[in-house]
Amino acid sequence: MRALTFHGTQDVRVDTHPDPEIVNPRDAIIQITSTAICGSDLHLYDGVIPAVMKGDILGHEFMGRVIETGPQSTLRKGQRVVVPFTISCGSCFFCGQQQFSACDNSNPVEKRDMSEQLYGTPMSGLFGYSHLTGGYPGGQAEYVRVPYSDVGPIVIEDDSLDDDKVLFLSDILPTGWMAAENAEITNGDTVAVWGAGPVGLFAAQSALLMGAHKVIVIDHYPNRLKLAKGLGCDVINFRESNVREALMEMTGGIGPDAVIDAVGMESHGFSFDNMMDIAKQTVGIGADRASALKQAILAVRKGGRVSIPGVYGGMTDKFPLGALMEKGLSVKAGQTHTQKYMEQLLGMITDGKIDTTFLISHRLPLEQAAEGYRNFKSKQDEFTKVILKPGMGA
Ligand SMILES: [Zn+2]
Numbered sequence: 001m002r003a004l005t006f007h008g009t010q011d012v013r014v015d016t017h018p019d020p021e022i023v024n025p026r027d028a029i030i031q032i033t034s035t036a037i038c039g040s041d042l043h044l045y046d047g048v049i050p051a052v053m054k055g056d057i058l059g060h061e062f063m064g065r066v067i068e069t070g071p072q073s074t075l076r077k078g079q080r081v082v083v084p085f086t087i088s089c090g091s092c093f094f095c096g097q098q099q100f101s102a103c104d105n106s107n108p109v110e111k112r113d114m115s116e117q118l119y120g121t122p123m124s125g126l127f128g129y130s131h132l133t134g135g136y137p138g139g140q141a142e143y144v145r146v147p148y149s150d151v152g153p154i155v156i157e158d159d160s161l162d163d164d165k166v167l168f169l170s171d172i173l174p175t176g177w178m179a180a181e182n183a184e185i186t187n188g189d190t191v192a193v194w195g196a197g198p199v200g201l202f203a204a205q206s207a208l209l210m211g212a213h214k215v216i217v218i219d220h221y222p223n224r225l226k227l228a229k230g231l232g233c234d235v236i237n238f239r240e241s242n243v244r245e246a247l248m249e250m251t252g253g254i255g256p257d258a259v260i261d262a263v264g265m266e267s268h269g270f271s272f273d274n275m276m277d278i279a280k281q282t283v284g285i286g287a288d289r290a291s292a293l294k295q296a297i298l299a300v301r302k303g304g305r306v307s308i309p310g311v312y313g314g315m316t317d318k319f320p321l322g323a324l325m326e327k328g329l330s331v332k333a334g335q336t337h338t339q340k341y342m343e344q345l346l347g348m349i350t351d352g353k354i355d356t357t358f359l360i361s362h363r364l365p366l367e368q369a370a371e372g373y374r375n376f377k378s379k380q381d382e383f384t385k386v387i388l389k390p391g392m393g394a
């Protein structure tokens with residue numbers, strides 16, 4: 001089969017790999033019909049996530065048709081499914097709490113030490129996201145093996161729902177939703193979201209659905225800010241205004257009730273701090289650039305909530321711990337417990353309450369995946385979301 005393969009920093013290519021096979025009784029093999037490039041794939045592409053190896057197949061946002069099932073899979077051949085990016089066993093302590101992204105069984109024994117050393121406990125398995133998370137082949141491919149296929153994938157019964165409408169159930173829609181949920185939004189809240197990328201926009205959309213009175217989105221790409229305005233948000237362009245002053249002005253001098261960092265470890269910004277972090281990241285001494293998060297912590301009101309869906313992998317310097325404590329903030333973060341939200345969100349899509357297709361800017365054949373990465377990275381304003389279609393143009 002053909003699959004998007006990591007060769008080195010900013011070097012990905014579509015190569016030929018052996019077709020995946022059933023390994024465990026609960027596995028299923030999916031023929032991919034649509035798969036997206038995620039903002040977090042760019043962290044792999046840029047080489048800032050450890051333990052990505054030459055030959056790894058990337059991709060964790062995908063859907064398709066079931067073509068083969070193990071004896072204990074609950075799926076049937078021919079079913080159309082969206083697969084969550086988190087691989088979860090469904091029966092460990094964490095899965096029992098619906099904390100699916102903390103599953104204790106999905107990261108194979110031989111890979112667990114890597115993340116255990118970094119984080120104190122091993123991470124769970126994720127598709128196509130480095131050997132820290134199990135080294136599972138991802139879904140930017142013609143076919144993929146889905147472990148625990150009786151727990152993860154959601155069946156799309158209604159064939160009239162296009163792939164475009166449901167694909168984002170695999171990650172970014174539940175991620176945006178959980179980001180808003182983690183911000184504990186109540187009616188009338190003012191919420192500020194850093195990053196008008198896919199997760200930021202979906203978090204903003206979710207915050208409004210949860211009853212936020214005002215959602216303010218911060219970015220510097222004009223087209224992305226336009227999409228935020230289209231959702232009914234206020235916007236701040238951080239190249240044109242001082243973010244903190246603008247937020248104070250927009251919130252009667254108090255600051256937002258909740259803030260969401262949907263930027264993560266590669267944030268832009270020209271403060272001295274951030275430039276130092278960029279330098280350290282470049283020479284590989286493992287610092288996350290956290291300027292968006294630092295700004296969010298300083299801007300949020302006293303007693304406010306900080307939600308972090310943006311991906312961080314290592315350590316950061318000059319973290320405003322004092323502000324966190326003295327302001328009495330609460331912080332929630334984490335990889336998304338995708339399986340917990342898929343059914344509810346599919347219902348909202350079916351009912352027409354959520355439409356996420358506004359985000360899609362490009363649809364490309366899988367063979368042009370490398371070009372998709374390049375443009376998603378270098379022309380972020382124009383390439384808001386790239387969908388790869390393995391069957392397209394074949
Ligand atoms: Zn993703």
Ligand SMILES: [Zn+2]
Pocket residue numbers: 088089090091092093094095096102103104105106
């Ligand atoms: Zn589990």
